[in-house]
Amino acid sequence: MVTSGATLVTGKALVAKYTGGITNEDLLDTGGAQTAPTKKDLKGPLNILLVGIDPRKETTPPLSDSIIIAHIPADMSTAYLFSMPRDLYVEIPADAKSNTRARRAKINSAMADGSQVNGKIDVTNGFKVLSKTVSGVTGIKEFDAAAIINFGGFKDIVEALGGVSMVIDMDVKSEHLTPEGKQRPRLPNCPVTSKCEHPYTGPQAYYKKSTKPVRLQPWQALDYVRQRYEFKGGPTMTDYDRQRHQQQFIKAMAKEAMSKDIVTDVGKMTKILDAAGKSLTFDGGGNGPIEWALALKDLNVDDMVTVKLPGGGIYEGPDYIAEEFRPALVANEFFQAVKEDRVAPFLLDHPQLVNMDS
Numbered sequence: 001m002v003t004s005g006a007t008l009v010t011g012k013a014l015v016a017k018y019t020g021g022i023t024n025e026d027l028l029d030t031g032g033a034q035t036a037p038t039k040k041d042l043k044g045p046l047n048i049l050l051v052g053i054d055p056r057k058e059t060t061p062p063l064s065d066s067i068i069i070a071h072i073p074a075d076m077s078t079a080y081l082f083s084m085p086r087d088l089y090v091e092i093p094a095d096a097k098s099n100t101r102a103r104r105a106k107i108n109s110a111m112a113d114g115s116q117v118n119g120k121i122d123v124t125n126g127f128k129v130l131s132k133t134v135s136g137v138t139g140i141k142e143f144d145a146a147a148i149i150n151f152g153g154f155k156d157i158v159e160a161l162g163g164v165s166m167v168i169d170m171d172v173k174s175e176h177l178t179p180e181g182k183q184r185p186r187l188p189n190c191p192v193t194s195k196c197e198h199p200y201t202g203p204q205a206y207y208k209k210s211t212k213p214v215r216l217q218p219w220q221a222l223d224y225v226r227q228r229y230e231f232k233g234g235p236t237m238t239d240y241d242r243q244r245h246q247q248q249f250i251k252a253m254a255k256e257a258m259s260k261d262i263v264t265d266v267g268k269m270t271k272i273l274d275a276a277g278k279s280l281t282f283d284g285g286g287n288g289p290i291e292w293a294l295a296l297k298d299l300n301v302d303d304m305v306t307v308k309l310p311g312g313g314i315y316e317g318p319d320y321i322a323e324e325f326r327p328a329l330v331a332n333e334f335f336q337a338v339k340e341d342r343v344a345p346f347l348l349d350h351p352q353l354v355n356m357d358s
Contacts (some may be wrong), residue, residue, distance in 0.1 A: 022276055022277050022280045022281055022282050022289065023281075023282055023283070023284070023288060023289065024124065024281050024282070024283055025283055025284075025286070026124050026283070027124060027127050027128070027131075027146045027148070027281065027282075027283035028131070028142070028143060028145075028146050028283045028285055029128050029131060029132065029142075039286040039287055039291075040144070040285060040286055040287070042144075042287055042291060042292065042295035042296075043074075043076070043295075044072050044073050044074040044075060044076040044341075045071065045072060045073050045074050045341040046071075046072040046076075046144040046145070047069060047070070047071055047072075047140050047143050047144055047338070048069070048070040048072070048143060048144060048145045048146065048147070049067075049068075049069055049131055049134060049143045049145075049146045049147075050066075050067075050068040050069070050070060050146075050147050050149065050250070051064045051066065051067055051068075051111070051127065051130065051146075051147070051148050051149070052064070052065055052066030052067075052068075052148075052149045052150075052151055052154075052246070053065065053111070053123075053148060053149070053150055053151065054150075054151040058121065059121060060121070061111075061112035061113070061115050061116055061121060061126070062111055062112060062115060062121075062123055062126060063086075063108045063109070063111065063112050064086070064107070064108045064110070064111040064112075064130055065086055065108060065151070066083070066086070066149075066243075066246050067083060067084040067086070067107065067108075067130070067134065068081055068082070068083050068084075068243075068246065068247065068250065069081070069082055069083075069084070069134070069138070069140070069338075071338050071343060072296070072299070073341055073343065073344065074341055076295070076296065076298065076299060077298065077299065077300055077303065078299060078300055078303040078304055078305065079299060079304045079305075080304075080305045080306075080307055080338075080343050080347075081247045081250060081251070081304065081305070081306045081307065082247075082306075082307040082308075082309055082334075083243035083246065083247060083309070084107055084134060084137065085107070085239055085240070085243065085311055085323040086106070086107065086108040086239060087106045087107075087108065087239065087322045087323040088106065088107040088137070088311075088322065088323050088324065088325070089104060089105070089106060089107075089314055089321065089322035089323065089324055090104065090105070090106075090107045090110075090133055090136065090137055091103075091104055091133070091136055092104070092105055092107075092109070092110045092113070092129065092133050093129070093132050093133065093136065095113075095114050095125070095128075095129050097114075097117055097122075097125050098113060098114045098115070098116055098117050098122075098125060098126075098129065100113050100114065100129070106322050106323075107130075107133060107134075107137070110126075110129050110130040110133040111123075111126040111127060111129060111130040112126065113126075113129070114126040114127075114128065114129025114130065115127075115129075123148065123281075127146065127148060131143060131146065137335075138335045138338065138339075139335050139336065139339055140335070140338065140339060143285075144285050145282070145283060145284045145285055145287075145292060146282070146283045147280060147281065147282045147283070148280070148281040149279060149280055150278075150279045150280075150281075151222070151279075154222065154279045155218050155219065155222055156274075156275035156278060156279060157253075157272060157275040157276055157279060157280075158218035158221055158222060158253070159218040159275070160268065160271035160272040160274070160275045161218075161253065161256045161257065161262065161268075161272065162268075163215055163216055163217050163218055163220075163221065164215075164216055164221050164249070164252040164253055164256050165213040165214065165215050165216070165252060165255075165256070166213060166214060166216060166221070166224075166248055166249065166252045167210055167211070167212065167213050167214070167248070168207050168208060168209050168210045168214055168224070169209065169244070169245075169248075170209055170241065171206075171207070171208055171209050172206070172207040172224060172227050173204045173205070173206050173207075173227075174204045174205035174206070174207075174223050174224075174227060175198065175200065175204070175226075175227060176200065176223060176226065176227075177204070177205045177219070177223050178202065178203050178204065178205060179203055179204070179205050179206065181205065181217070181219040181220070181223070184200035184201065184202050184203075184204065185200065185201055185202055186199050186200055186201070187199055187200065187201050205220065205223060207220070207224050213252075221249060221252075224245060224249075225242065225245045225246050225248075225249045226242070227242065227245075228241065228242040239323070240308065240311065243308070244306065244308060244355050247306035247307075247355065248306060248355070251301065251304045251306065254301045254304070255301045255302070257272065258301055305347070305354060305355075306354075306355040307334070307347070307353050307354065307355065308353055308354075308355050309325055309330075309331050309334060309353065310325065310326055310327065310330055310331070310353075311323050311324060311325045311326050311331075312324065312326045330350065330353075333346070334346060334350075334353065
């Protein structure tokens with residue numbers, strides 16, 4: 001886009017062709033306004049809500065398996081990524097459109113319940129309910145941009161990138177795939193219709209802890225960030241480990257996408273945009289993907305910080321119920337720092353919240 005005037009025009013036309021298909025200006029709640037949102041100057045601080053869904057069918061209510069917030073400070077030099085645990089026990093507000101009452105439940109059910117409108121699946125409304133729920137937890141009144149990533153088609157983006165390089169921070173065995181990347185067979189006594197805790201058998205893909213970045217094939221990268229189960233003879237994994245791996249994965253993808261090998265290769269960029277059109281929905285609050293890309297052009301991907309908020313399980317006797325931030329005071333103080341755009345000094349005082357990833 002910057003080599004010449006003619007290339008600029010061609011580049012914009014190419015990008016517009018693909019980004020037009022991913023834009024949905026109804027994701028962010030504009031207070032019921034029927035007109036398109038007014039464009040705002042893209043100046044920091046900014047907050048972006050990123051949600052990953054993995055619906056098996058278009059008729060299935062989408063569970064928000066990954067909820068990540070990106071906070072970009074006023075100088076727009078970097079980004080801080082933090083997650084909402086999928087099992088976080090929260091207040092989900094009432095919603096007239098989906099005819100749901102206010103209730104306490106796991107946060108990943110907010111989008112699923114809000115998307116069930118008049119017997120049909122309305123992902124946009126589900127996202128609005130989830131966004132209000134996240135706002136209630138964090139105190140962030142409104143998000144400047146939002147995106148839904150469908151993991152079913154997300155693999156195409158990683159394939160267009162040619163894989164990603166990540167540091168593997170713990171030994172992980174795959175619950176789902178074989179060492180060749182194929183689906184592991186189910187146990188004979190655990191048919192698809194049953195709910196077995198560990199339904200698969202046979203050899204497993206294995207990701208060995210590393211000190212330097214490891215090149216992962218697309219199927220390996222997506223499989224690695226899905227895992228949250230402990231395995232015999234290995235470390236105990238939790239959803240907090242999975243959150244960390246997802247944050248690391250986003251950072252690795254951003255670094256890959258902004259590398260010289262990608263941005264100067266029209267063929268690769270076309271494949272990435274084509275794949276994004278099949279798996280990504282974006283609302284830039286009145287600004288399109290091109291405007292956002294230009295606004296964030298100076299963001300240093302290497303300096304992006306991934307944050308781990310402390311938490312633990314809620315139990316009734318021996319039965320697991322959900323997750324909660326623990327201690328709640330630390331999480332609430334962090335959310336206040338986000339609202340006041342003083343995350344950097346807060347993390348200097350609380351270094352244990354910073355994931356030491358590469």
